[in-house]
Amino acid sequence: MYESYGLLIGGEWRRKGGAGEIAVSDPATGEVMGTAPAASAEEVEEAIDCAAKGQKLWRGTQAWMRADLLHRVADRMVSRAEEAARRITLETGKPLAQAKREWGLSTDQFRWYAEEARRIYGRIIESRAPGGRVEISHEPVGIAAAFTAWNFPAFLIARKVAPALAAGCSIIVRPSREVPGTAMLLMDCVKQAGVPAGVVNLVIGPTATTYDPIMASPAVRKISLTGSTAIGQQMIRDSAATLKRVSMELGGNAPVIVFDDADVEQVLDLSVPVKFANAGQVCVTADRFYVHERLVKPFVEGFTARARALKLGHGLEESTQMGPLINQRRVDAMERIVADAKGRGGRIETGGGRPAGQNKGFFFEPTVITGLPDDALAVAEENFGPIAAISPFDSAEEAYARANTSEHGLAAYVFTREPARMREAAQRLEAGMVGVNSYALAAAEAPFGGIKASGMGREGGAEGILDYMNVKLTQVAV
Structure with missing residues (x-):
């Protein structure tokens, strides 16, 4: 299965990675099911360059067209639901019924944010200047990077990719190395739906080659993590050098x-x-x-x-x-x-x-x-x-x-x-x-997230798209 896809960089699948291979095991048996390609640091840099090109195109794509493409992604996901559920079960071990529910919830994210793309509202404030006005608008924050855990390998990616695309951001997805096949299937749905090359990229591999280039790049403007509190704390520290925006869904108790x-x-x-x-x-x-x-x-x-x-x-x-x-x-x-x-x-x-x-x-x-x-x-x-x-x-x-x-x-x-x-x-x-x-x-319709050591930011709901947008004030004097 893994050999059919691989890394997704600039709209093309790469079946071999510069950092070798990653063995993927079935947790119910402990047996290796296959190997996935691991990206080198150079390939991650290339993914960032492709995302930059995709960003220029995607942010200029009219919101209603972005919405149509997100609905097409959801349509592709519906058509591959059985295949995806089986893959989720094989990689995570969860019962098939739970895997089917996860894929359905993931599909909902793309449906919801397809409509949110059409509802990116600004507002006008009366200016103190005679005849003037203050316009408040929203713009995409830029290239985003998504780091996700293994426990919900489709849902956690969908909760980041769907709002990013709706907002007009390109994105680089780096899933857990335990569950690369589910990420590949989801990315293939995005690709087959016609989302332009470079807008969504998938890199898999060890921390040294996939994490460091993304965190060091000033071109990447937004980081979203689902992971442990300790990893979130480290990411916040590493983001400070380039002042990336961060949203963190961390541990719970x-x-x-x-x-x-x-x-x-x-x-x-x-x-x-x-x-x-x-x-x-x-x-x-x-x-x-x-x-x-x-x-x-x-x-x-x-x-x-x-x-x-x-x-x-x-x-x-x-x-x-x-x-x-x-x-x-x-x-x-x-x-x-x-x-x-x-x-x-x-x-x-x-x-x-x-x-x-x-x-x-x-x-x-x-x-x-x-x-x-x-x-x-x-x-x-x-x-x-x-x-x-x-x-x-x-x-x-x-x-x-x-x-x-x-x-x-x-x-x-x-x-x-x-x-x-x-x-x-x-x-x-x-x-x-x-x-x-x-x-x-x-x-999909509700904002998900925590406080204290459980993180910051929200995924889902009308609030979820805001983490992928900058607020712009324009003072218009007549």
């Missing part, structure tokens, strides 16, 4: 508060599938559950029973409900978290290790832990895996205080049937996004 008036069965119906989707490798997934002491016993029992019943397996198998982690490093991380929990007196209600008899791939059992102090790794840090920590609380003030202790502020959730408490929780929880009786936060 989402709290869930379950108040005493919540319907336990309803909360469990929503929480367990969400927690273990993509084996817990979701930045907005629920990590720490704070459950009112009146409900904690049935909640723990119900959560444990449902987690224990989940069917693990290869994502292409129809019966699979949870797939593997992405690599051995994530398995090692889960084992460290469990060991820390045991050392702090935590109770492993279910899971806690590799599944018995599972000798291939990077599987880890759905795990539920209770009785932990708030400084335990499973509570204090983003586990990014299938581990749920459940703790009781006895007052709303306690719940809010414990929920807000994290340095992260991406997402938070609350379950209650009391309208006043819903509004209070939305105000009190320190997060860029709050779900009230719902985990549904990621949609």
Whole structure:
């Protein structure tokens, strides 16, 4: 599959890269599926030059034409949905149904921003000068670069490419080396839709050859990252030399508060599938559950029973409900978290290790832990895996205080049937996004992003296009 595409530079596929090859493995088996070309620093420089040429053409392309082309990209994606879902599953391990949903959400991004391209509004302000006026307009920021993680290999790219194209920016995409095939498929949809050569470029490879040239180039004006907080901090430092605009969707450690008036069965119906989707490798997934002491016993029992019943397996198998982690490093991380929990007196209600008899791939059992102090790794840090920590609380003030202790502020959730408490929780929880009786936060029409150590900027919604535009003031005197 990888040999059919490769790097995309200046509108042409390159099946060989100057930095050799990257082996791509199926996380469900650990076996190598193929090799992708790795770009050299010189090839990345060439991609930047091509993006500069594409930028001159694309920024002059009329907004309604950009919109039509984005709709064509979405049409191409619809026609390749089955192929794409299979590729996502093979590269990430997630069940096929989840992969199909991801590709559908990715398609939505192009549909939404096709219409946003037609709605780039300015405004006119009455001037103090007699007969004058002040015009506020928006212009594309210039060449953008997108760095994306492996957990949503299509969606994370779509959330960056679609608004960039809608705004009139060319873009260079640098995906995670674990999932290059999904990026290739998406870029091929862009190419086949007729987006001009050089407007979208794809480079794959090690940090030394793909990261450094982009960060050092004054021609690249915007950086967008989905990744860890540590990487985001480094990117912000590296961006300072050329004063690039940055938007960062970084780590999360989402709290869930379950108040005493919540319907336990309803909360469990929503929480367990969400927690273990993509084996817990979701930045907005629920990590720490704070459950009112009146409900904690049935909640723990119900959560444990449902987690224990989940069917693990290869994502292409129809019966699979949870797939593997992405690599051995994530398995090692889960084992460290469990060991820390045991050392702090935590109770492993279910899971806690590799599944018995599972000798291939990077599987880890759905795990539920209770009785932990708030400084335990499973509570204090983003586990990014299938581990749920459940703790009781006895007052709303306690719940809010414990929920807000994290340095992260991406997402938070609350379950209650009391309208006043819903509004209070939305105000009190320190997060860029709050779900009230719902985990549904990621949609093309809604701005997605966090505060504190979870980053800055927004992706999605009318707000998402603004990160790819400069505001221009024009003073007109008559």
